[in-house]
Each structure stands twice: as C-alpha cells, then as structure tokens.
Amino acid sequence: MMSAPVDLRNASNSAGNALSHEQGSSSTAVPPMPDYSGRILAYTVTAVIIVIGVLQSAFEQWLLWLVAGALLWPHIAHILTRRTFLNRSPRIRQKMLLVDCVFGGTFIGFTGLVAVPAVSVALMMMFSCLIVGGIRQWLMGTTLMASAIAAGVAFAGPAESFQSPLLTSISAVLATGIYICVTAFYSHQQARALMLAKTQIQNQREQSIALSHKLSKYLSPQVWQSIFTGERDVRLETQRKKLAVFFSDIKGFTELSEEMEPEALTELLNHYFNGMSEVALRYGGTIDKFVGDSIMVFFGDPTSRGQKEDAFACVSMAIEMRKHMKIMRQKWRSQGIKTPLQIRMGISTGYTTVGNFGAENRMDYTIIGKEVNLASRLESLAEPGEILVSYETFSLIKDRIMCRDKGEITVKGFTKPVPIYEVVDFRRDMGPNRSFLEHEHSGFAMYLDSDKITEKERKAILEALEDAADRLRSEEELPDSGKLG
Structure with a gap:
C-alpha cells in the first residue's frame, strides 16, 4: 500500500550519465527498486495478511474483496503516473504515496483495529513516508492515514477483539519485515552507488580543473576567467572599446x-x-x-x-x-x-x-x-x-x-x-x-628600488655596499704597481 521508499534515480542517473564516457562498463551502480516494483511488493504482502486474517477469522469475509484491489492498484498507479498527464506533475511520487496512506488507513479501519496487522501496515507506511519525503511527508501521511482509519472504523466498526491469531500476527510481522528488508537493501545499494558516483564525479571534477588550468596557459588569465565563469561566450563576436x-x-x-x-x-x-x-x-x-x-x-x-x-x-x-x-x-x-x-x-x-x-x-x-x-x-x-x-x-x-x-x-x-x-x-x-636608483659601468652595476626592500634586506645591502666601498678605497690607495690587471 505504498510506493518504493527510496528513489535516488535522478541523482544516480545524472552521475552515471556524467561518467559514462569515462567509466564505460566499470560502474558498479545498482539501480533502485522502481515505484512499480515496490508498490507490487507492498500490496502483495498486504494481500497475504488479508487472506490469512480472513482464514483465521481475524477479519470479516467481505475483506477478501480488498485482495483484488490490492493486486490491481499497483498496475493502475503505474499507468496513471507513466502514461497520463500525471507524469508531468511535480513530486508525483510523494502525492501517490499519500494516496497509499489513505488506502492503508482505510484497510486498518476496515479490519477494526486488530493490533498486529494494523501496526504492521502502519509501520510500512511510515517507513516509506520517512524515506521518500522526510519528516514533512511522514506528518502528512500519518495525518491522512489517521483520518482514513477513523473513517474505516466508523464504517465497519471496531473488531470484537483487538488481538489477532498467532498465525495472522506472525504473517503480518514477516510480511512487513520482508518489505522493510528488501527496500532497505535497495536503499543501501543506492547509497553505495551514489557515494561511488560522487567520488567519481569529484575525481572527474578535479581532473577537469587541472585540465582547465593547463589550458589557461594558452589564454590571458582575464580571458580564461571570463570564459570559465560564464561571463563571456566562446563565439565569434567583437566590440568597440577604448x-x-x-x-x-x-x-x-x-x-x-x-x-x-x-x-x-x-x-x-x-x-x-x-x-x-x-x-x-x-x-x-x-x-x-x-x-x-x-x-x-x-x-x-x-x-x-x-x-x-x-x-x-x-x-x-x-x-x-x-x-x-x-x-x-x-x-x-x-x-x-x-x-x-x-x-x-x-x-x-x-x-x-x-x-x-x-x-x-x-x-x-x-x-x-x-x-x-x-x-x-x-x-x-x-x-x-x-x-x-x-x-x-x-x-x-x-x-x-x-x-x-x-x-x-x-x-x-x-x-x-x-x-x-x-x-x-x-x-x-x-x-x-626617488625610490629607484641605477648606476651601470664596466665592472659595476647597481639597481636599487628602496620601496621593495625589507628591513632585513636593507642591512645586508648596506653591509655589501660598505664592503664594496672599502674595497674601492683600498685599491685607490694602492700604488699602480701593486694593482693586478
């Protein structure tokens, strides 16, 4: 009575498309369980609960009609959401899940609030709502389900006993456990696939950034920046500028x-x-x-x-x-x-x-x-x-x-x-x-830009100039015969 609880297809498919050229068949992504399959599973286990409950006299005989509805509804929902104008409706999955909540609540009400089957169906509903739409979807689904339960009880009346036979209780718990385990398995596989895709996309992004920086060497940084930020289109166009x-x-x-x-x-x-x-x-x-x-x-x-x-x-x-x-x-x-x-x-x-x-x-x-x-x-x-x-x-x-x-x-x-x-x-x-001084002669060259000299460099330069000055003075005092060259 609910859709598949997890659908990360948009994210995983986008990642797969982005990486298909690079990764080819090496991707290990597992496709999610579709809404169609998830809904078939949910309504099938609900039908099993109804049949066993009727056989053990936990439910009224007329509830067997719900089995036919439970088996047909997944196919009807699939046709409505895939082949009609509803497929263009935003958040169609969340809306269809709310319909499932109404159906589930109605079933619980019709059973007269027999404890274990009611709790099992309610758990499947809330599990699906939380995973598909989070707290907001859970609140909306729970509210609709509670309203449907109240309407169902008002129509069919409460059961004579809220306790169900052992086999009915076991089948309800097992059916719910199977549904939750199957959907949780797909959720886990999708999470792994999404993390792998995220890692691959991050690697590809880093490679693209490295490549773009290499290509930037062939363009002026300003032009490269304007192109890669989207400010400028790469097309033949010119303009007049001063x-x-x-x-x-x-x-x-x-x-x-x-x-x-x-x-x-x-x-x-x-x-x-x-x-x-x-x-x-x-x-x-x-x-x-x-x-x-x-x-x-x-x-x-x-x-x-x-x-x-x-x-x-x-x-x-x-x-x-x-x-x-x-x-x-x-x-x-x-x-x-x-x-x-x-x-x-x-x-x-x-x-x-x-x-x-x-x-x-x-x-x-x-x-x-x-x-x-x-x-x-x-x-x-x-x-x-x-x-x-x-x-x-x-x-x-x-x-x-x-x-x-x-x-x-x-x-x-x-x-x-x-x-x-x-x-x-x-x-x-x-x-x-002036901050810049220059002197250039044969055997001597000095270029000084005082604005760019740090205090530490200033001391070293002064020492070098003093040593050079002392050398020139000492050579000037030597007689011509004592000079080399």
Whole structure:
C-alpha cells in the first residue's frame, strides 16, 4: 500500500550519465527498486495478511474483496503516473504515496483495529513516508492515514477483539519485515552507488580543473576567467572599446640569436617572457601574444578600471618592465651573455575592435585597429630603454608621470601627424626622494628600488655596499704597481 521508499534515480542517473564516457562498463551502480516494483511488493504482502486474517477469522469475509484491489492498484498507479498527464506533475511520487496512506488507513479501519496487522501496515507506511519525503511527508501521511482509519472504523466498526491469531500476527510481522528488508537493501545499494558516483564525479571534477588550468596557459588569465565563469561566450563576436595598447621588443636580439645556440637562446627568451608576464599581470594587463621577442599587452578588456586608470596602469607596467629588464640584463651578464640587451616600448590609447576573431573551430581573442598600428609604430621608433606614448596616453597620465615632448610622426591610417612623448619616470620618483636608483659601468652595476626592500634586506645591502666601498678605497690607495690587471 505504498510506493518504493527510496528513489535516488535522478541523482544516480545524472552521475552515471556524467561518467559514462569515462567509466564505460566499470560502474558498479545498482539501480533502485522502481515505484512499480515496490508498490507490487507492498500490496502483495498486504494481500497475504488479508487472506490469512480472513482464514483465521481475524477479519470479516467481505475483506477478501480488498485482495483484488490490492493486486490491481499497483498496475493502475503505474499507468496513471507513466502514461497520463500525471507524469508531468511535480513530486508525483510523494502525492501517490499519500494516496497509499489513505488506502492503508482505510484497510486498518476496515479490519477494526486488530493490533498486529494494523501496526504492521502502519509501520510500512511510515517507513516509506520517512524515506521518500522526510519528516514533512511522514506528518502528512500519518495525518491522512489517521483520518482514513477513523473513517474505516466508523464504517465497519471496531473488531470484537483487538488481538489477532498467532498465525495472522506472525504473517503480518514477516510480511512487513520482508518489505522493510528488501527496500532497505535497495536503499543501501543506492547509497553505495551514489557515494561511488560522487567520488567519481569529484575525481572527474578535479581532473577537469587541472585540465582547465593547463589550458589557461594558452589564454590571458582575464580571458580564461571570463570564459570559465560564464561571463563571456566562446563565439565569434567583437566590440568597440577604448583600450591602452602596449608593444615591446628587445633591441639587439637579432644579433644575439646569431651568437647563441638555439637551446640557450630559447631559455633566455622564456626567462625574459616569464619575468615580463609577471609584471604585466601584476598591473592587470591582458597579454595578447608573444611574437618572436615582441610582447603585445592591452588594458581595458575584459575588465576596465576606467580610461585614465587603464592608461596609467599600462605606462606603470612599462616603467616597471624597463627596471626589470636592467636587473635581468645584469643576471645575463653574469651568465656570460655580453650583448647588452635592452627593451624598447610603445603605448597608444584609443578605440579598437576587441573580441574573438577567426573561425568557429579556431579563434583568437585579440584586438585590431589603427591604435594597435600606432603602438607598434611607436615601439619600432623607440630607442633602447625608451618608452614612447601617444598624445592620448600622455593626456591621461601627465599629472602622475613625467613625459618629454618628442615632436610628431606620420603614421599610416592617421590623416594628421601624431604627437609623441617619451616617458621619463613617475613624478613621485623624480628628484632626491626617488625610490629607484641605477648606476651601470664596466665592472659595476647597481639597481636599487628602496620601496621593495625589507628591513632585513636593507642591512645586508648596506653591509655589501660598505664592503664594496672599502674595497674601492683600498685599491685607490694602492700604488699602480701593486694593482693586478
């Protein structure tokens, strides 16, 4: 008189579908006992109780008619819930179980509240309600069952004796025990299957995360984040935005490539790209691509802090790259690379077309437009260690960064000559209070950024400088004949 108490099919089937490609036939999931089978089992054991009770005169003879109803109802319920409009009803299982509670309560009432059979049927009902719908379903089912019991007793009257014959009691207890054990077995198997599926899904999720992080190496972090969070669709679409565009390359790289072995050159180039990428990401730049020894970065998409802040972040990044290049050049020199590699940079700000370009099966997230051409042109015109910016960029950063007028240039795509400016340094770092100092001579190189030095490092640096100063003074005092070299 009740449906199967457990149905985790939705969860287990979803897990199975998600893992079917990976797991194939290795899954050990056990399918749940369907409502149809569970209801047949419940009503069959109830029919057995009725027959034995009638044979032992515990119930009235006319209750044998309930046997036919008990055997037919599971099939009727199956047809109603699978082949009619009811199959689209939400929570149909819970609703059908409430109907079963009414039928069960009616049966208990018709038997006149004979103790053991009544308790057995009531236990099957409450067991099913608790597992299928929890406390709320149990309360609703118990209420309906109690109402049906009252109506049944009012119709048939109470039994002459609430005690049932021994065989009737034993059959009721056994029938209820069989139902509970069978459904509990399926519940246990489903719980195991669900835990296995959960573990497999978690493993697959971890594998997917690891794979996504590997794939993220081929995209700028901002673009990867917007795609994997669902903020951006992977389709061919573009938009117009005002961006700050940055180009850089290494002056002297061509000559160096002729002197070094390819493996050593590759290692040097990757070291350079790694250092510059860290600087770009620290300032929020979207790394577009690496071409040879060139880097292309833009600011303002997918996220923007405003035109002025984007331009300032771009130029700040360029200044930081120039400083970082000097540090790397010192390291390369200690590794035996004598060619003085220097970076040159160009920055332009203006409207560009940004988005996915290419084909449906292979696309590239990039930007196009005359401002991109201008930034590339400025980079090619820059001297080693120089940062050239367009007038638009200069107008956005001039209050915080010192720039020097470099005149005008003619660029394809621009009808008028374009004013350009050279970035000197942050205004806060100009004069005696500047945080960055540099001195480079043959046999000596110093790059100092006091803002980044900790107190512990400060003491070690002071000791090193004092030792170097003492060494220079002692060598200066020696006569020429005492010097080596």
